[in-house]
Amino acid sequence: MNPKIANKIADAVIYILVAIVVIILALLIGFILITGIPHISWHFLTSVSQSFSAGGGIRDQLFNSIYLLILTLIISFPIALGSGIYLAEYAPKNWFTSLIQTAIEVLSSLPSIIVGLFCYLLFVIEFQLGFSILSGAIALTFFNLPLLTRSIQESLESVPDLQRQAGASLGLSRWKTITGIIFPIAIPGIITGIILSAGRVFGEAAALIYTAGESAPAISYSNFNPFNPASFLNPMRPAETLAVHIWKVNTEGVTPDASQISSGSSAVLIIVILIFNLGAHYLGKHLYDKMTASK
Amino acid sequence: MDQIKAKLMKPSKETKQETVGKIISYTCIVAIMLLVLLVLYFIISFGMSTFTKNNVNLWSFLSGTNWSPGQVDAHGNPEVGALPMIVTSFAVTILSALVATPFAIAVSLFMTIIAPKHGKGFLQAIIELLVGIPSVVYGYIGLTLVVPFIRHLYGGTGFGILSGTIVLFVMVLPTITSLTVDSLKAVPRYYLEASLALGATRWQTIYKVILRAATPGILTAIIFGMARAFGEALAVQMVIGNATLMPKSLLTPAATLTSQLTTGIGNTVMGSLPNNALWSLALILLLMSLVFNIAVKFVGSKGDLNK
C-alpha cells in the first residue's frame, strides 16, 4: 500500500479511537456530575452524616479522605522514591532485578480486600493499631508502592544519559547527580505518578473497610493536639472516607436520601480529585522550574 | 604533604555521598521486598490450609465446577471447585485488556506524537480523574446504564461477562493509557527525528520505530491494567451477576475469583473450611498474576531494542 495512504488511514483510525474514548469519558463524568451536583450544598459539605434520617452531610468523610491521602503519601512516597532510584540507577540488569520488579508488579494485582484483611489481621489486631487512619494509610501504601515506584523509575529512566555523563564529568557522585540533576528533570513524570496513586487512595473502599473502618466518630476541628482522641489530626481514630461512605450508603444505607447522598458524594469526590490534580500539576511545574533553572 | 596524602587516601566527599545514597535506596528496596514477602507468606499460608488442613484434593479444587463450601457432595468431599471462577476471571481480564489496549495506544499516541498540544492537558486531566472514581460508583453506573443496555441489545438478564468487560474496560483504560504515555515519552526523541529525516511517514515512524522501541513499556502497562482488572471486585460483582456457574456464553451470569472472595469473606469464620477456600482463591489469583507477569516479560524481552 502507498505509505501516504496508510498514513492517512492510520491517522483516521487513531482519531476515531480517541473520539470514542473522549465520548465515553465525557458521558461517564457527565453522568456523575449531572446526577450529583444538584445535591451538593453548603449544608451537605459542612454537616455530619446521619445514620438513618435524611439531611446528612459528608464533612468528616471529606476531611478523612484528604487526611488519609496525606498520611499515605508521607509513608509511601519516600519508600517509592528510594526504590525507584534503586531500580532506575543502581540496579544491575540481571535476574534478581527482574525478580524484584515482578514481585512489585504482583503486589499491585492483589485484590483490595485481601490487602485489607491482611492489614486488619496484622496491624489492626496484632499490632493493636485499631481501626484507624494509620492502619488505613498502611493498607493503601500497599497499592501505592507499585504504581509510584514504577512511575518514578520510568520517569528517571526517561532522562537522557547525557545528563548523567555531564554529572560524572563534573566529578559529582552518582547520588549527587541523581538527586541534583536527574530527579528534578523527572519531577513532572513523578507528579503524574503521585496523582494516579492519589486517585487510587480517594477511590479505594474495600481495603479500608477493615482498616480505617466504616464509621466516622464525631471529631473536633478546633483541637490541634494529634494525640487527643477527639482531635481531627489524630491518626489513631477510626475514619470513614468518602469512597467508603458511598459504598456504605449504597449497600446498607437506610437513610431515605441514600441515593442522593451517594450521587452527591461521587460528584464531590470528582471535584476534589480535580482540584488536587490541578494543584499537584501546578506545584510540580513550580518545583521543576525552580530546581532545573529552566526559568 | 602528609595532609594532602591523608586527604587523598580518605574517601572523598563524593564517595561518602554515594554510600549514603546507596544505603537509602537499598533500604527502600529491601523495605518493599519485605512487604511483598510478608503478604506472600500470609496468603500462601492461609491459602494452602485448604489442602493441608482440610485435605481438599488440589486437582479437584482446580477442576471442579461446583462451588458451595460448607456443603459436601455424594462422596463426602467438600464442594470446592474453583474452575468456573478461574475461567471467568481469565475471560474478563483478557477481554477487557484486549479491548482497552488499542484505545489506550491510540490515545497515548495522540497525546504524545500527533497532537501533544491539544491532547495532552485535557486528556491527561480526564484520565487522572478516572482513576479516582470509586469502584462502587463504576458498579452502579454499570448497573444503571450498561446492564439494561446489554439486556435490550441481546436479551437475557444483561448480567454477564460482557457487562463485566465493558465496565472493566473503562476502569483499566486510565492505567494502561498513562503508563503507555510514559513509555512513549521514554523513547529518545532522535529516533523520531531520524526516522522522519529518512523520509518515513508519521505512521511508518510510529509503527516501525516508536511502538517497537516502547514495546516493553507498553506490555508493562498492559500487565498493570490486567492486574487492576484481575483484582477489581466491587464493580465487577455488581454487573457480572456473581453466580458460581460455568460461563456458557458472554451473556450468562458468572462470578470472578475476586467477586466470590469479596462476597464471602465477611460471612465466613477465620480458620473454617469456607474461609480457607476463599484464601485459596486469593492464592490462585496471586499465582495467575505471576504467570501473566512472567509470560508478558518473556514476550516483551523479544521486542527490546536494547538487546
Added chain:
Amino acid sequence: MLSMKKALSFVTILGVSGVLLAGCGNSSKSGSSSSSSSTKITAVGSTALQPLVEQAATDYQNANSGASITVQGGGSGTGLSQVQQKAVQIGNSDIFAEKQSGIKASELKDHQVAVVGMAPVVNKDAGVKNVTMDQLKKIFTGKITNWKQVGGKDEKISVVNRAKGSGTRATFEQAVLGGATAVKAQEQDSNGTVQKIVSSTPGAVSYLAFSFLNNKLQALSIDNVKPTDANVETNKWKIWSYEHMYTPATPNKEAEKFIKYIQSSKVQNGLVKKLGYISISNMKVTKDANNKVTNK
C-alpha cells in the same frame, strides 16, 4: 542544588517520622489500652445491624462521657470470629453462633437486640403479588422457572440469592426451603444492591429486610399473609430472625452496659423502630437456633 538536598532530607525525615509515628502510635496505644481498656469498646460485624448500633453508640456516648465505642462492619462471620478470639468486645451477627461453622457457641454469650423481618421481593413487571410457600420454595430451588406458572406474566424468573453464610440467606432458607438446596444463581451480599438489581431487572426475585422494601419493588405475600411487623410478632409471617450482639461468656462490664442500653425500652421503642426493625419486647414468640418457635 542545596535546596534539592534539603528537600530530599526533608522527605527522608518525613518518611522516618512516619515509621516512628507508626511505632509510637503503636506503643502509646497499647499503653493506654492497658490502663483504660475498661472504657474502650469495639463492636464489629453485621453490616445490616451497623446503623442501629452506631446510632445507639453515639447517643450512649453523649449520655455517658468517658465511654468510647467504635462500631465497624465487616460481616457477621468476621464479627463472630473476632469476638471468639477476644480481639473485640462485641461481635454483631445476623445469625445464631450455633449456625456458623467454625464458631464454638458455648464460648459466647448471645444478646438479642432486635428482630428483623424479611420478605420475598419481585420486579414489578412479573405481575405477581402472592405466592404459596410451596411455590416460593420451587422458585428458589429452580423447579418453577417462569412467572406464568404462578399466575404472573410469561416471563423467565431470574433468582438473586444472598451471599452464602449470610444471616439473611440462612434465615430465608430455613423458613422457606426447609433443607432443600437453592438453585445456583446470582449472589449479592447487601440489601442495597439487591434492592437496585431487583427493581431494575425484569423477572428478578430475591428477598430483603423489611426496611429496604419500597414502592419500586413488589413485596410478595405468602399464603395471603402480608409481610408486616404485626404478622412477624405473632409468627404468622415465618421469615424473620434476631439481630445478635455476641460477647465472650464473661463479658466486658462496659460492653454489657452498652448492650443493656440497646435492650432498654427507650432504644427498643425509639431507634429500633425508626430503623425498620421490630422491637424484641413486642414479640409474642421466641425462636431458638434450631428454628423452634415457642410462645412467650
